[in-house]
Amino acid sequence: MMKYTLNIINKILILSFFIVVSYSCSSSDDSVIIDKTTAKELLNVSYGNETKQVFDVYLPANRDESTTKTFVLVHGGSWVSGDKNDLNDIVAKLKETYPNYAIVNVNYRLAGIGKSPFPMQIDDLESVFTKLKTKANEYQISSNFGFIGISAGAHLSMLYSYKYDTDKNVKMVCSIVGPTNFTDVNYTENPDYLEISQGIQLVTGVNYETNPTYYKNISPYHVVTSSAPPSILFYGGMDNLVPTTQGVEMQAKLDELGVTNQFKLYENEGHGWEGDALNDTYTKLENFINTHF
Template identity: 55%
Template sequence: MKTIKTTLVLIFIAFGIFSCSDDNALIIDPQDEISLEFRQELNVSYGNDNDQVFDIYLPANRTINTKVMILVHGGGWTSGDKSDMDDFKDIMIQDLPNIAIVNINYRLADTDNQPYPMQIDDITTIVNVLKANQNDYVISNDIGFLGTSAGAHLSMLWSYAFDTNNNVQMVASVVGPTNFTDPAYTENENPILQEIIDTFGIDVSTAYLEELSPYHQVTSTSPPTILFYGGQDPLIPISQGVDMETKLSEFGVTHQFTLYPNAGHGWIGVELLDTWTKLKAFTEVHLE
């Protein structure tokens, strides 16, 4: 237990500072499935940019029914690295050993490259690469997302608006922005919050902000969603989580919502243990 708690505390760092082949097409001898060992491949390239790489961790004894969790790091769409999610990856390998894990990098935004749709396109490419290599990896098409901060936004947006084959079985948001038309953003006087909006372009229409907001993309068929937010977060207003929970309820989407009143843009201790306990249980129901 001490080892697990120590690992959980380290997850705090990962919060960040600032599409279909048929499973039935696979023909694999059951004896081969039993003999499969744990396998990992690091920095698998899926594009020409140096940031277009991912790490994949394939569990022992996997089968064509083995589901995949995709980890998406934060960093305000302009920074961060897949290594920020290593602590999540490590504890998932320990506590959820039957799930394959894909820890991704994506192209980072700068003055010449806005995050949307570039980063969504990267996720689409990754999902297609996984499908194209399904025979080799021995995994199913069923996937889940776990994202933190900007990565949580990308995870929700792709799952709600771009999963054309309904492969996403669950999505987890840890302090992810959900609604860029929220007055807490559009009418803010906080230069840090304004910088977040400006990342997507200085002059953006309401229609554009709605297009890139998970809040405005939810439907009755959206995948089960689990949300975690901090009541004292300087970057993500409380309304981002509260309103998202309301929207999911309105559409009848299976979901869980946790708000830690005294937490900021990340947390440790008892609250972090609570996060992992809930996230693990949610994943066991919807992805294992």
């Protein structure tokens, strides 16, 4: 888990002038039957036609289609940057702690000026799940998935889980510094977050004042229902990108709806942390997974 110190507007402007470099793909042949008794890593498996529509999948030994659960990791980067490789440390930690779980580390199409993240990136997550369910017999994994998302990836994980997971395959979602409510007064009125608000409006192409409903519809806080999966939230008290109200009010909403949840605010941390705080996050997440996923 690394610190994200992104300047959203600069990122958006830079990314609008550069073309994403193509990846080499090393996905498995669909005709190959994978030995379920041994662990297997499949890198850059394609789930769409564009270069960013790939994921890495880590399959444990002795897996079973009826019982093997899968973590789905979604990287951050303000919807306009970032890469699945940013989460390789978390992949390693999960492999060590949960050797019987599969792990899928996702890339998704990046947004830019004239290329809104919504619904594009939600569509990508839907395509990921469609691919995984199609490959369930080959991979020998069940349809039980747990999200772990960072920053923008946490926002996407919550939004998908709370609004778009019609089959209820997501059994747990973890948000680490994920935005939850774009109608929060800190985004709409607080000058400390004005640059963030302007960046979000720039990349979506939608003005908040003329279309606040749009921002409600992409806010996990506004779309969550009582059927949401167990959710664990981690936030920093000194975050200059995501106000603490995003976590505090999200927890209150989950409590109001009776959704199982846990919330931790690290008062002296920003948009990501290391050391003792990171170890505490891993411990709390592990306990939550053991209980709820």
